[in-house]
Amino acid sequence: MKKFLGAAIGNCVHVGGVVNFLRLAEEEGNDVEFLGAAVSIEKLIDNIIYKKPDVVTIGFRLTPGSVVPLLNELKEFIDKKKLYHIEWIFGGTKPVAEIAKEYKFFSKIFDGTEDLDDVINYLRGKNLKEVAINYPQNIIERINSKYPYPVIRHHFGLPSLKETYEGIKKIAQAKVLDVISIGPDQNAQENFFTPENMNHDLDGAGGVPLRKVEDFEKLYEASRRGNYPLLRCYSGTAEIFRFAELLKNTINNAWCAVPLCWYNVLDKRGPRDVLTSITEGQKLMKWHAQRNIPVEVNEAHHWSLRDAHDTIGVVMAFLAAYNAKKMGVKHYIAQYMFNVPPAIYHRMDLAKMLAKIQLIESLEDENFKTYRQVRAGLASLSADLDVAKGQLSASTYLAMSIKPHIIHVVGFSEADHAAKPEDVIESCKIVRGVIRSTLHGMVDMTQDKAVQDRKNELVEEAKILLNTIKSLYPESKDPWSDPSVLADIIKRGIIDAPHLRGNKHANGTLETRIVDGKCMAYSKKLGRVVSERERLIELLNMETDKSFSA
Template structure:
């Protein structure tokens, strides 16, 4: 364990920067010792002789003129005292950093413009000018920065040429660790039977990828800058062949697949719900066998259709449970904040903590969970200035769950599809939030109202989970049985207001936002109903129809 001593020079009393650095060093398992403010050169020399550090970090953030004399004295005393084998670091403003560089004492000079990646990399002994400093797989990429999250952004413009150019620019900017490719809807559904594409819809919703070579071109575009990983949406049809395509062409960083969706339930594919469940489980299994991480994105799909919070929490557990049972070893649990857009921050955080507690109860030696947070798109206003504020506010709230991945949603998305410049700016806004995390943040997860909501949702989610398990006692594991899960949707245990008129879902659930949280609501009685009441009504109706 290397020892760092750190303090400020001369009469400088500005310690925020040096304390931030020591906090980072602590997390990287250095032994740190803050020696105080306004230290003279003689005091520093004496402390070096006393403490025998490996690294001495000094800061000076006042006007640069007095620094010349201080550093001249320091250089002389280093030679005079024959001080060797110590790494000297300097932190200051841009003007004082320019002075520090003149004296050739310091191995590294920080002027405050450095990004978090550069600071962490230095502590880890990495050289970010070299390709090998950027892990080529997701899990090692996460480990290279945690407890600070790696950043992800999606990208898919109407032409391949525009998309390639944007990937190159984003990669060179070194601000995003994962670029999520968004193929257009035609590619997702008809890649393997392109004769069925409606050519008028080319480029709708993403980039019109039509061959493996197209995907490879995107991968080649990312081989620069910080060498971001690539991943892509799964197909909505022929999904195993699509998974093979992504593995072979872009080395898909992880698979995102639904459990219930991309089926007759949402109309994003032709599959019957029971068939979609089976095929989506097969996709999880396929990736699990190849040690490729998997994300099952159902929880926010239900919330996006105004299912109440208890259903979202229950489905978060069911989705992770299915991934585990299909042999997935590394699970990416996505936590989409601001869904619905009117949910309050404290109720939102309570909802996420409830999901986390249930999902991470599944962790064992063979099943790891990594948290991915993001803002909900519907929460972004079309006013771009306000949208930037929403991106920052949502990111700050999300840092409360200590995500391993932060999915940056471009501030412009409610106005126009994000181009390279928008992605870079959005990433820099989030990186500004991460810099604030250096200072330490208020632990909102300990708030009384947040914890109360978390505990209520866990209790209600367990009612839903237990009820689904009781639907078919003849199968060994109802939570992964496609017929049982289909029945849970058919009778309305899993339901959403937007599914009204569905041929497979009951579509009768009513929900209402009350005091910043989304509840099941009985419109006739004009009141919130808890899950025990709601499920009891559903089961009685089901029995009466038999």
């Protein structure tokens, strides 16, 4: 613990910067005292001599020329009183900070362009020089080094390998994010090991055309600068274990993201049937767990993106985490995608996330730790880029309510074009601005009565669906993690989504409606929205009727 003393000097009355710095220092366990605004150099020195601080932080935000006599006077006192043992910190506007740099007794100068994590790193005694060791190369260590400031992640992958390589260099050098998620094109995800099956007319469709092991290594090399961001990449949709090994050995994959029920014939992203993909997905979770690599099961939002009602989104979030734990995963990254479907109200969206959190984090124990990752909804951003920036800010503000460990930034440009390096940097800066404004003293929207009522309702509805799954498969030792059961409940429509209509591998009969900002199950037979119990009764009665008719 150090003793900090702070003041705005001269006739400067702008104390916000000094006060915020001291507050952060106090939160890091230090003893702090603020002398106030417009403190003379003589008064500052008298207090230093009397109170004997380890660190003195001074602020000045007026014209550059007017700070010169103050700093000259301060230097004279430092030399006269031999106050060289003190760590001197200066904060001001950029022009004033440039003047302060001429005074060598300052150990650190802040000019307002630094982000909050830079300040926290400094307070934690970290040297911020361009050395990789200052930036943890393990996602859990990176989270722990920054929290409560969240780790920032952004997707990046252009249709050209060269442009992607140069873009990663530029993004890393900007030091605006911690994790770059490489987006390979579909050819790479599906046919990296069988290039003879690629349709080269589709090269670069959806991401970067990675074709050789060296391509991955080249992208990793590009990230070795700036703040040395971690890299991660989408999982393959075929030969998934070879792909996982490839990612581990080339880019030191920060964590594995694997769906439980997707990347197959359901979403047309691969040739696997649903049962096979669930079985292989579980094995892939176990493969990473054995290597102590964190796992994210990006499952729940796949259903919500296809207009499944909120209860299914909550249940699939729980089942994703449940299966990860069952496979031995120790560090689980739970993704909470807000704004899906886009018409959902913010209140009801927050309630849905709180319901997911309650169920997922009920699984935690000494061997299973979860981390909250938030993001804006893929389909929620406008093609008008100025509007999209506002939507990204609003979504981030809402998501900060759940105190995330990771923010997966969705580039504001996504509805118009794939994010270029400049778009990634700007999007991350927008999000950083929201974080800076909300990290301390944010209104606790989670305690809103409507939010809590809806959360409790969703938890109860989710339990009805989960218990129904158990009761329908008494022969299974664990229906919630049984691949055959999970495949069957999709086929029967117990887990379903309107967008799956016509897909022979699913039921596709679910109807949903947005009512009062909630995505609800809807019965055409009854002509109204229905509870989960009513939906399941109607669905299972239809099965009985069909069976009887047959």
